Amino acid sequence: MRRGFAALAAASVLVLAGCTPDDGLAEQYREGSGKNYIAGDGTVQEWAAGNRDEPVVFEGVTVDGDAFDSTALDGEVLVVNFWYASCAPCRAEAPILQSVSEDFAGAGASVVGVNVRDQAATAASFEGDYGLDYPSIIDIDSGSAQLAFAGSVRPNAVPTTIVLDAEHRVAARILGQLPEGSVLQTIVGDLVEEAGGAGEQG
Numbered sequence: 001m002r003r004g005f006a007a008l009a010a011a012s013v014l015v016l017a018g019c020t021p022d023d024g025l026a027e028q029y030r031e032g033s034g035k036n037y038i039a040g041d042g043t044v045q046e047w048a049a050g051n052r053d054e055p056v057v058f059e060g061v062t063v064d065g066d067a068f069d070s071t072a073l074d075g076e077v078l079v080v081n082f083w084y085a086s087c088a089p090c091r092a093e094a095p096i097l098q099s100v101s102e103d104f105a106g107a108g109a110s111v112v113g114v115n116v117r118d119q120a121a122t123a124a125s126f127e128g129d130y131g132l133d134y135p136s137i138i139d140i141d142s143g144s145a146q147l148a149f150a151g152s153v154r155p156n157a158v159p160t161t162i163v164l165d166a167e168h169r170v171a172a173r174i175l176g177q178l179p180e181g182s183v184l185q186t187i188v189g190d191l192v193e194e195a196g197g198a199g200e201q202g
Contacts, residue, residue, distance in 0.1 A: 085122050163188060
């Protein structure tokens with residue numbers, strides 16, 4: 001069974017389905033604060049190479065209207081970030097994702113976003129505001145990119161970041177806003193090194 005995400009189209013249902021009554025994420029949903037997102041706690045989960053499931057393959061249409069196919073990046077570590085524009089943690093972590101994209105460009109890893117709520121114009125405005133140059137799939141209509149991740153690793157929060165190894169198997173998940181510092185950089189760097197690298201970082 002593939003690791004990954006269940007579709008995020010009904011975020012509240014997914015959050016409650018995967019939580020116990022004492023779960024902090026479910027409590028955030030129930031409190032009805034109107035903040036329009038369910039915040040994770042930055043929990044990092046990793047899987048050793050021998051414990052990873054089958055590769056995840058996904059595709060879609062980007063903010064710019066281009067076709068995206070994950071198989072075009074076979075052999076690269078792939079950082080997949082699930083987000084939408086009005087999510088405050090998504091705004092806070094955008095510079096971290098851009099930094100990873102820049103640092104590993106041509107060095108064995110790429111970043112791709114999956115926008116779960118916005119139309120292209122809204123997502124494009126966000127990308128411009130935060131200087132993001134990596135692609136994001138607009139997945140609000142088809143949900144196909146989200147469904148490709150359906151399996152045992154649930155999102156439970158937006159944002160969530162999944163890191164696929166060079167074979168595109170789920171190797172790590174960060175639930176909620178990315179922690180400050182080098183956590184994601186370290187995860188990606190370790191996976192690039194595991195794969196034998198593809199040039200020098202930076």
